[in-house]
Amino acid sequence: MLAVVSPPARSNSFNLVARGDVLRPPGAPCPLRQGPARVEQGVDVLRAAYLRLRDRMRLFVTTTRDFDEAELEEVKRGQEQLYVDVSSKLMPDDFASDLRKLRLSAECRACARRTGCPGCYVAEPGNAFAEDDARLRARLRELRGAVLDVGCGEAPYAEEFEAAASAGCLSYVGVEPEASRVALLRARHAWARYVVGTLESAAESGSLGRGGYQHILFMRSFNHLPDPAQSLALAARWLAPEGRLWLVDNVAFGLLRSREQAHRAEQGPGQLEHFRNDSAAEAAALGSSLGWRVAERWDIGPSTSNQWLLSLERP
């Protein structure tokens, strides 16, 4: 039996809640650039952001204690992973339609007051999540051979494997601890095989078969693993010699939301399923320390969504 001591769970996102408005007619320059520099009282600029609306700038502020200064700096100023929630949900669950990515306005980038100001953000045209998802799906459709999907959840990517499976070029096994999800998937995908359990319990019970998988996927399950080094080492035992591990996950992000949405979310059931918010670079460092070579890596940045990809193979 593999003993895994779980670290404390943590959030993957923080809310920034509307605090007040500064009027700014359409086309007008930023009113905060004129006169003495002013920051709303008690507002830490790192914990705040203005959202450009048609005739105003709305100030949003976070009171989160789940993220330290360095993490907030990376989310807001490093990778610019701020989004406005346009849904009315407790927690957005379809990022492509529920969220709009924000970027710092061009005026703010050139502004001398930038470091002492929360900055004004505008919603980007296009949809970073939809674009990144389409790229990922196209990459998954290229996979051939035996595929093991660890923590498949509701198997949102299974459809990308169906054609190859039907043509006899691919076999698919999904592993998921939530039995109710697996029951639905078994009814939906006769061409796939699903196992109820964690990677660890499935490995121990022999449900993973003889191994030799060409591709072992951790699709947004990597940051849910209490001990990723142990899980990757375990996965390696089921991987073919020339096989690849595929890690896809999300870094932390900030959500501009209405006070009511944030309040309802805080009263609702906890969403703390993550143990880390590792980036591709952090996952690659772990992989290297375990002797893996990076075969492919998609980093996130200010123009992408918060989803990264890392593919590892044996040296």
Ligand SMILES: C[S@@+](CC[C@H](N)C(=O)[O-])C[C@H]1O[C@@H](n2cnc3c(N)ncnc32)[C@H](O)[C@@H]1O
């Ligand atoms: C955020 S969901 C991702 C689900 C799906 N792969 C996707 O991309 O939407 C993370 C999933 O990992 C599963 N999970 C967590 N720990 C696991 C483990 N040790 N072994 C297998 N699955 C695990 C959870 O039950 C959950 O369904």
Ligand code: SF4
């Ligand atoms: S950084 Fe942006 S919001 Fe702040 S004063 Fe300059 S232009 Fe205005």
